[in-house]
Amino acid sequence: MTIPFVDLKAQYESIKQEIADAVTEVLETRTFILGPHVAAFEKCFAKSCGAEHCIGVGNGTDALFIALKSLGFGPGDEALVPANTFVATSEAVSMCGGRPVFVDAEEAGYHMDLADARAKVTARTKVVLPVHLYGQPMDMDAVRGFAGEFGLKIVQDCAQAHAATFGGKPLAEFGDACCYSFFPGKNLGAYGDAGAIVTNDEELAGRCRMFANHGRRGKYDHEFEGVNSRMDGLHGAVLGVKLKYLDQWTQARRTNAGAYDELLAGIPGVVRPVALPGRRHVYHLYVVRVRNRDGLRAFLSEHGVATGVHYPIALPSLTAYSHLGAAPQDFPVAGRLAGEILSLPMYPELSREQIEYVANLIRSFAGNA
Numbered sequence: 137m138t139i140p141f142v143d144l145k146a147q148y149e150s151i152k153q154e155i156a157d158a159v160t161e162v163l164e165t166r167t168f169i170l171g172p173h174v175a176a177f178e179k180c181f182a183k184s185c186g187a188e189h190c191i192g193v194g195n196g197t198d199a200l201f202i203a204l205k206s207l208g209f210g211p212g213d214e215a216l217v218p219a220n221t222f223v224a225t226s227e228a229v230s231m232c233g234g235r236p237v238f239v240d241a242e243e244a245g246y247h248m249d250l251a252d253a254r255a256k257v258t259a260r261t262k263v264v265l266p267v268h269l270y271g272q273p274m275d276m277d278a279v280r281g282f283a284g285e286f287g288l289k290i291v292q293d294c295a296q297a298h299a300a301t302f303g304g305k306p307l308a309e310f311g312d313a314c315c316y317s318f319f320p321g322k323n324l325g326a327y328g329d330a331g332a333i334v335t336n337d338e339e340l341a342g343r344c345r346m347f348a349n350h351g352r353r354g355k356y357d358h359e360f361e362g363v364n365s366r367m368d369g370l371h372g373a374v375l376g377v378k379l380k381y382l383d384q385w386t387q388a389r390r391t392n393a394g395a396y397d398e399l400l401a402g403i404p405g406v407v408r409p410v411a412l413p414g415r416r417h418v419y420h421l422y423v424v425r426v427r428n429r430d431g432l433r434a435f436l437s438e439h440g441v442a443t444g445v446h447y448p449i450a451l452p453s454l455t456a457y458s459h460l461g462a463a464p465q466d467f468p469v470a471g472r473l474a475g476e477i478l479s480l481p482m483y484p485e486l487s488r489e490q491i492e493y494v495a496n497l498i499r500s501f502a503g504n505a
């Protein structure tokens with residue numbers, strides 16, 4: 137048996153005709169940039185997020201950049217960013233001319249450790265950037281309390297957390313802006329790069345929309361300089377089709393995670409992900425922790441199972457951030473995680489039989505260790 141890490145073909149096969157119709161419609165109407173398909177998707181996606189406004193943009197990195205910029209974040213400002221995330225989170229901070237201040241991870245959900253964040257607040261700190269890593273929301277009551285204490289804006293990186301909730305409430309209720317990526321492999325993915333900002337703040341929504349489109353409202357009335365980061369019509373149309381299935385796909389991911397939980401239980405040395413109370417974890421990734429991670433990874437690969445590591449190098453240890461002069465011992469948890477985490481195959485169409493195959497391989501590897 138061979139099991140890919142994600143299987144975008146299986147999903148495409150299940151909605152092929154609808155996608156063909158949606159793409160044809162865009163081509164026939166030549167609505168290539170923004171336009172009615174993007175507007176319709178924005179409306180539906182805002183609603184599905186329980187929020188008032190959605191602005192379709194070029195990608196998830198830009199969504200973070202545009203939200204930060206539109207909140208007035210800029211040169212000299214600092215943003216608290218988890219050490220264990222994709223580089224886009226901190227890149228968006230630097231793109232504004234600001235400084236990412238890395239925060240160590242905690243051991244339960246592998247999220248930003250708010251105790252470490254507290255120690256890193258300065259007079260220049262303007263924003264806290266929670267990342268709902270692997271699809272599991274951070275404790276947003278705690279984030280809100282923390283941000284309130286220091287007068288910080290909250291920009292949420294929801295790139296892995298489509299349809300996730302905290303305390304039964306939509307994530308958009310907990311901060312200034314939620315930033316989504318529709319990279320093809322995300323829980324809701326376009327057929328290329330796309331992203332969105334979701335917010336309940338009407339004024340912020342207006343500024344984001346203008347900034348993403350050269351700082352204009354109409355065609356040539358530029359009120360300020362912005363950027364060109366607009367969602368393409370093809371992506372809006374494809375995402376409009378796929379959004380209808382998001383709940384069903386999310387449910388399937390949760391079922392698959394439940395199967396992994398059950399089948400991996402009791403294997404010595406294998407730490408399963410902890411589903412924290414009060415969250416709807418949407419399992420963008422199913423990440424286990426093992427001592428001999430590279431050995432297990434190679435063993436699974438030899439038996440046809442593709443895996444990933446999210447992420448193999450904590451951000452402060454990347455060459456890109458060597459100028460910040462972080463020492464690995466400053467981020468002990470993130471550093472340890474980077475060497476032990478392993479992302480198992482996870483997608484809605486994964487079968488029980490495939491999960492059993494993966495779990496049995498892990499059991500036999502652990503038994504021979």
Ligand SMILES: *Cc1c(COP(=O)(O)O)cnc(C)c1O
Pocket residue numbers: 195196197198221222224225267293295296316317318319329330331
């Ligand atoms: C994918 C991702 C992004 C960036 O999204 P792009 O659409 O690829 O620019 C940002 N943050 C996290 C945590 C991600 O996983």
